[in-house]
Amino acid sequence: MPIVLCFILTLPGCSTSSQPELKPLLDAVGQRLDLAYSVAVHKWDNDLPVEAPAREQEVLQRVQIAAHDYGLPAERATAFFADQIEANKIIQYGLIERWTALGQRPSGQARNLATELRPRLDTLQSTLLFELSNLERKPLNDCPRQLANALAQHASDPLRHTALLRATAQLCVKR
Known part of the structure; x- marks a missing residue:
């Protein structure tokens, strides 16, 4: 009801914008989170831990190197990607916990982590860096409020909402 009132009455403090500046970045973040399901299936099927410190370090090192190509400070890019990893x-932890409680994962074919999922994650890395650099060049007015409004539109369940909050934890932090 409040959104409808904001739209109809254009009340002060109401935002009817869909935060178009954030949409491309949040869409890419969402795509990366979507892949977490398949990664969790792979880890479940192969009895692998969620934590993969060597892979995480590798990703962060590549981001640190690539940051310059996107006009981003290396610290900003690596902090953002550390949030994506977390x-x-x-x-992954949420899904594996659900599947453990049920005694099985949902049915469906597993995707190969090395040949299918990681290449897709690597492609998304470039997209995320590009969109982060776009946002850095055009900072948002009242970023925390705009981000909160945008996240409310992108979250479809509590687990995903929590993950989106974590993925964007430092997005509005000025460096």
């Missing part, structure tokens, strides 16, 4: 782990 957000993905939230999804």
Whole structure:
């Protein structure tokens, strides 16, 4: 009801914008989170831990190197990607916990982590860096409020919402 009132009455403090500046970045974050499901299936099927410190370090090193190509400070890019990694782990832990409680994972074919999922994650890395650099060049007015409004539109369940909060934890932090 409040959103309808904001739209109809254009009340002060109401935001009817869909935060178009954030949409491309949040869409890419969402795509990365979507892959966490398949990664969790792979880890479940192969009895692998969610934590993969060597892979995480490898990703962060590549991001640190690539940051310059996108006009981003290396610290900003690596902090953002550390948040992406932690957000993905939230999804993986949540799903594995659900499947453990049920005694099985949902049916469906597993996707190969090395040949299918990681290449897709690597492609998304470029997209995320590009969109983060776009946002850095055009900072948002009242970023925390706009981000909160945008996240409310992108979250479809509590686990995903928690992961989105983690993935964007430092997005509005000025460096």
